[in-house]
Amino acid sequence: MLTIYSISAFKDNYIWAIVENTSKQAIIVDPGDASPALDFLHKNNLGLAAILITHKHSDHSGGVSELISHYPNTPVFAHATENIVGVTNTIAAQDIIHINNFPCDFTVIEIPGHTLGHIAFYSAPYLFCGDTLFGAGCGRVFEGTAEQMLASLKKLSSLPDETLVYCGHEYTVANLQFALHVEPNNIDAQKRLKIAEIDRSHNKPTIPSTMLLEKKTNPFLRCKLQTIIHSVETHCHQNLPTEVDVFRELRAWKNNF
Numbered sequence: 001m002l003t004i005y006s007i008s009a010f011k012d013n014y015i016w017a018i019v020e021n022t023s024k025q026a027i028i029v030d031p032g033d034a035s036p037a038l039d040f041l042h043k044n045n046l047g048l049a050a051i052l053i054t055h056k057h058s059d060h061s062g063g064v065s066e067l068i069s070h071y072p073n074t075p076v077f078a079h080a081t082e083n084i085v086g087v088t089n090t091i092a093a094q095d096i097i098h099i100n101n102f103p104c105d106f107t108v109i110e111i112p113g114h115t116l117g118h119i120a121f122y123s124a125p126y127l128f129c130g131d132t133l134f135g136a137g138c139g140r141v142f143e144g145t146a147e148q149m150l151a152s153l154k155k156l157s158s159l160p161d162e163t164l165v166y167c168g169h170e171y172t173v174a175n176l177q178f179a180l181h182v183e184p185n186n187i188d189a190q191k192r193l194k195i196a197e198i199d200r201s202h203n204k205p206t207i208p209s210t211m212l213l214e215k216k217t218n219p220f221l222r223c224k225l226q227t228i229i230h231s232v233e234t235h236c237h238q239n240l241p242t243e244v245d246v247f248r249e250l251r252a253w254k255n256n257f
């Protein structure tokens with residue numbers, strides 16, 4: 001049986017631990033910092049079976065070398081184009097990752113935009129999507145184009161409604177405040193913000209969410225809706241004929257919010 005644990009790192013990062021309870025092995029996703037991950041493994045008496053990295057930014061990959069020095073020969077998976085030190089297995093779209101002792105395989109989904117080699121790891125119902133899809137938001141488009149980022153978000157949102165979305169940062173409250181600025185009458189977003197604020201006041205993660213909840217409350221997955229188009233067009237004083245135009249302007253709006 002698998003259990004997923006969050007390990008807090010830096011100000012608002014989540015390192016994810018996928019734990020197989022019988023063999024007492026863990027897969028660590030996005031260890032930006034080694035020490036909280038090492039603490040977690042030691043406290044829970046776990047071995048390290050593999051490291052999965054969604055993208056090259058140091059808040060997701062900076063702890064790899066130190067983790068490997070404590071657990072030599074651990075396989076480390078990331079996309080080839082990300083050029084991350086310590087990676088042993090470079091992977092690409094549709095690759096299937098099997099880890100010894102783990103009952104499930106992970107499918108690699110390429111989701112360029114935030115970085116060009118950004119990937120997600122999916123094993124139903126679990127999705128680890130780094131800095132591409134956030135709770136009620138999305139990552140900044142650093143290396144790719146708005147077209148690429150929108151296509152990546154569509155790939156993720158085509159997964160089943162019950163998919164559990166494990167992203168790389170705790171940004172949900174701020175993202176929902178923006179979402180409600182764009183779509184003030186979205187009742188699902190209003191409800192979600194109340195719950196998220198309560199969770200955060202108890203220092204509880206708002207993650208994972210479900211893909212269904214993202215589709216109902218995340219403005220970046222809703223760029224085809226008339227309410228969003230109208231709101232973004234009003235904000236930027238332009239006609240936005242395509243969905244990508246709406247997405248690009250919505251992302252620009254959020255950058256300055």
Ligand code: FE
Nearest residue numbers: 055057114131
């Ligand atoms: Fe990042």
Ligand code: ZN
Nearest residue numbers: 057059131168
């Ligand atoms: Zn990040």
